Structures are given as C-alpha cells and as structure tokens.
Amino acid sequence: MDYEAMAEREIDSYWMAIVNTLKQRNLLRQRPQQGGYIIPRALGVLDTEADCCYFVLDMQYLAGVPREKWLDHDLWRQWRAALSGRAVGVADGFGLWIGIRRKPGLPTAKRLPAVIPLEADRIPDGLYTICLGQSKRGDVVLDLAGSERAILCGGAPGGGKSNLMQSIILQLCAKHGPDELQVAIVDTKTVDFGPAFERLPHLFMPVAHTMDEATALIGTVEQERQRRAAIMRQAGVNHWRKLAEPFPLLLTTIDEAADFAKTPAMEILVESARKGRAMGCSFVVGTQLPSARVIDPQVRAALETIVAFRCRTHLESQAILGIGGAEKLERPGLALAYLRGKWVTAQTLLVGDDGGDLADTVAVPVAPALAAVEVDLVRYALDEIDGRFIIGRLAEQFAGQISKYKLAKLARKWELRGWLTTPAHATDARKVTDELAALADGGLPPVQGIQGRDSRIGQIGQIGGVIGAETVTGDRDRGVTGAMRGGFPVSSFS
C-alpha cells in the first residue's frame, strides 16, 4: 500500500470513531427520508511532523451538533476510549477543529515514576521473560526466547540503552542457571559493564572490550549457532526447545552497533540474529546513532523488536522506529517500543551501580566468599539449630553484630544463590546447604564460570567427535554449554 492510501485509511478510521461516538451519545439526528444519520463534514489532515491528525470541521455542516457539545470534555474522554487511548481534543479558534495524537499513551507517560529500581520481585515468572519497565497499563514483559528475541535499542547518549541491556542480563541470570542461560557481552566503551558482569557464572566468553575481542566474540557466537544447527539436524528437530535437553539460551548483547557498521563482524552478527531463532540465540543490540548507515535494512530485518530511548531529532526517531515521537521522550529510561502490534511507552527499570543488589546475588562472589560474621552465623545454625537458618534465633544470638533486617536480606540472597534451601512453606526455616557449610569451613567459592568451562571442553570433544571434526575445531577453545551434558548422549549418534 502506498503512503497516501495508508494515510487515508488512518484518517478514515479516526473519523469513524469520532462519528460513531457522536451517534452513541445521541448527538446525531436521523435523516427523515433516506434513513441513516446526518453526519458532520470535516477536512482530515495527517501531520506527520507533529504526529497528529486534525479534522477541520466545516462550520456549515455541523450536523446540528451545537458548539458547546463539541467542547464537552466528557465527549473527548469517550472519543479517547474509542480511539484506543489516543489523546484527543477540540480547539475553538478559527472555527472548530479536532486534534488527535496518533500515538496512544504518550501524554500520560509523564505520570509514570521517573525512577523504578530493578528489584528481584519485578522479574516475571516464565521462561526467559523479563520486565522491560512500567507502562501506564502495568509492567511490560518481554520474552527473550520468543517474540522479543532480537532487540535493537537506539537513542541519544544517556538515554538508557546500556542500563536496559544490564537489566535484561541480570533479570535472566537471576532466574536461570548457567545450564539454562549463557550470555555474551560486548562492551567496547569498557565502562558500562563493571566487575559484577565479569563475574557472572553465565558468561559464554569473557566480556569483550576491544574491537578485536568483540569481533572474535561475534564470530564465536555464530560458530556456536552453526554447531547447534548441526546437532539439531542430527537429532531431527527444528527448534531448540524440542530437544530432550534444550541448549541454554545464548544471549548476546552489543552495546554500540555503530562501531561495527559496515564491517564483516556486522554481517556475521546479522546472519546469526537472522537465523538464530530456532537455535536459541537471542540478541540485544544498541546504537547511539540511529541512522541509515548503522541501521541498514538487513539490520532492521534481523532485529525485529525496536526499543527507542530519547532521540535527538524527529529524523532519528524515524530512522529507528519508522515514525517520530522518540524525540519527545523527555527523560532517561523512558522508552517507546512497538511490541506485538502495539505502541508502548514505558519507564524502564533502573539498575543500580555495578548491577546493584541483583548483580550481587547472581555474580560469583569474590573470595573470601563469607565475611567473618557470616561464617559464625552458618556455624551457629549448623551446631545449635540443626542446620536451620532461623532468622529470629540468629538475630537474637548475633544482636549487635547484624540486624534482623540484614539477616533476612542475607537469607534471601543466599537462597537465590542456592546456598540455603527454599522451604516448602513460608513459615519453615531455610536450611544450610552442603555448599554453604563447605564455604564456612574455608572452602573456595564455586567459580562456575571457569570450572564449568574447563569441564565442558572434554564433553565437547566427545560429542564433536561424533558430529564432525569441523564443528569441534570451532568449539575447543571456549565454553559451550550445559545442554550438551545430558541432552545428547554420544550413543545416540553412534
């Protein structure tokens, strides 16, 4: 459909909503003879610059609707409902004209809180889902393994792109272990993904900081995608979730795509993103420069979900979203996205410094794992209360050393980390696990990120031997994946 036809359809749909509402409010009179209603007349104009639609009413043909009725705010509210939440009003200046904002929701976005911290209880249930932020209709959930598996986020510096990537990574890491999720991070700015991210047990490769490292990382991700494709072919399945033991989701985040514009690495990235759906490869790519140079048609086609933060100009907004509007997002963290057929404005969740509390719970702790008082707490729980981590008892015993509040927080953190058990009933106490007991005995923290990797290389060798030497060469020097552990017993191939 050409642009004019599209504009005409859009104008028509608004006009229908306007007229139907007038009819519902009994403001229109029926024609005495021909039947039907007497309809007002207006000239409809689509203003793409201001992103509004205007109807200039023909004052000679108001269909008998008196002026004060047009200016009735109750009518406007009803119009707004009929127009799927688009702001609408009537101006009374040189005649009467109706103005409709084309994008639903923007004006009320101001009422969203300016800061919504990322906290564990914001994370939605459900495999590989995360909370993007809050819209006026509630939390906006993205499915990183499904409809939002390839995200492009753009916007001027300081808009909130890196923060969004961190939020996505941390939320997924908080609910999926390294056997279900692996992350590959490119941070060429080198300041955004701090030490907590280097310590994620889910890292597929070390965080890439230089262009060379980034290029290598992108290449390795693509090799992994090809390796997965080969395994899936062998197993005769066409989607990674159909495997007896699916691969972990491999999430690749690239903070600044402009660095890679028109390089071979970008071509590889686009290829991986385009073909990765079936193999559990997801991508989040950011860019400060939403220009045609960075977001060429291939990139746009490969990264289907677009999240825009504040843009400098209407043109930039258009380059990333296809329409204007993102230049009006007035503060960091406020994002405009087109999700599952709808425009959504949301205040994204703010991650604390170096990942905040959440990173603290998911990243591998730096040795020593336990502070002195923590060691005493664990010993007391083991020796005196049967291994149960009873917060009330511990608070009493360690009064003056640690508050009840801090104890509760610590218990929650240890539970998330798997160091305390999760009780079946809310009233039961958590129990100290063997792992935590070992730590209190001076054991080293489990550095899954590294140990896991080494131990996997042996397994990859085995499987590679079956699926073909070519794939193996690519795999040898890096960490591949929990799913290999049990999903494909070597015997099933031989």
Ligand SMILES: Nc1ncnc2c1ncn2[C@@H]1O[C@H](COP(=O)(O)OP(=O)(O)OP(=O)(O)O)[C@@H](O)[C@H]1O
């Ligand atoms: N969701 C949010 N809520 C509130 N403030 C935010 C949010 N996201 C980002 N900010 C603020 O904006 C600042 C910049 O965010 P961020 O570094 O994510 O921007 P960016 O788009 O990555 O910028 P650049 O393009 O320069 O890398 C943050 O330090 C924070 O103060």
Ligand SMILES: [Mg+2]
């Ligand atoms: Mg950034």
